[in-house]
Amino acid sequence: MGVTAVTTTGSKGHRPLLAAGAVAAGAATAAAGYWLCMSPYSQAFGAFPYRGRTRDKVVALTFDDGPNEPYTSQIADFLAERGIRATFFQVGRAVLRSPEVTRRLVADRHTIGCHGFTHEFTNYLGRRTLAQDVRKGQAALATVGLRTALYRPPWLLRTPDLAPVLREHGLTAVSGEFCHALEVFQPRPEMIAERVLAKARPGSIVIFHDGFDGRGGNRASTVAAVRIVVGRLESAGYRFATVDEMLGVPAYA
Numbered sequence: 001m002g003v004t005a006v007t008t009t010g011s012k013g014h015r016p017l018l019a020a021g022a023v024a025a026g027a028a029t030a031a032a033g034y035w036l037c038m039s040p041y042s043q044a045f046g047a048f049p050y051r052g053r054t055r056d057k058v059v060a061l062t063f064d065d066g067p068n069e070p071y072t073s074q075i076a077d078f079l080a081e082r083g084i085r086a087t088f089f090q091v092g093r094a095v096l097r098s099p100e101v102t103r104r105l106v107a108d109r110h111t112i113g114c115h116g117f118t119h120e121f122t123n124y125l126g127r128r129t130l131a132q133d134v135r136k137g138q139a140a141l142a143t144v145g146l147r148t149a150l151y152r153p154p155w156l157l158r159t160p161d162l163a164p165v166l167r168e169h170g171l172t173a174v175s176g177e178f179c180h181a182l183e184v185f186q187p188r189p190e191m192i193a194e195r196v197l198a199k200a201r202p203g204s205i206v207i208f209h210d211g212f213d214g215r216g217g218n219r220a221s222t223v224a225a226v227r228i229v230v231g232r233l234e235s236a237g238y239r240f241a242t243v244d245e246m247l248g249v250p251a252y253a
């Protein structure tokens, strides 16, 4: 009503003010929308654990968007050298491309979670396409003999449809904290590592990316950052757990 009254006065002076108000309101709505649907911390659409409840010096390293060679294997080689087990949330279509890499991770006793099938943003917006993507992601993991109970939504995007779809598949949603907001641009490894180390504390679940949307991509900086992070955390007395161990939930159905 107030808006109509102002616009019908025909006073041009009010229009920029109104426009600015609309932009501010739009920005606030977008920010609120981001917080609800994509923030690692929002619990608006059901439980979405981003850290474990422990006082022990233990951290869970997680890797999204793989398998993506040679980076996934480089990370796996390093973790094997150090006797560390981690969690890999894998994209179904990437698993179909490199099933031997996923098998190797399983043989090394890492935990494998589902990270959808396509990793195409629009597929996660509607109930039908979301359900189809989760089903195909699980089917891809089934080709290497896995029936995982853990799911990390691509972009951490949650909608009201997510919880019922995951329930159908017996999946638990898992969040975490991004290693570095600009990891996708592969900044220097030291930059990524510093950010992780600044945030790390007992119970941290760190999100790295060994791939990019299941499409491949250079992840050399991430691989090098993982080496720095592990070295520094070990020196500080930390050990490492898989996400299922950290949260006390089953990894597989």
Ligand SMILES: [Zn+2]
Pocket (backbone or CB within 6 Å): 064, 065, 115, 119, 153, 154, 155, 213
């Ligand atoms: Zn992803």
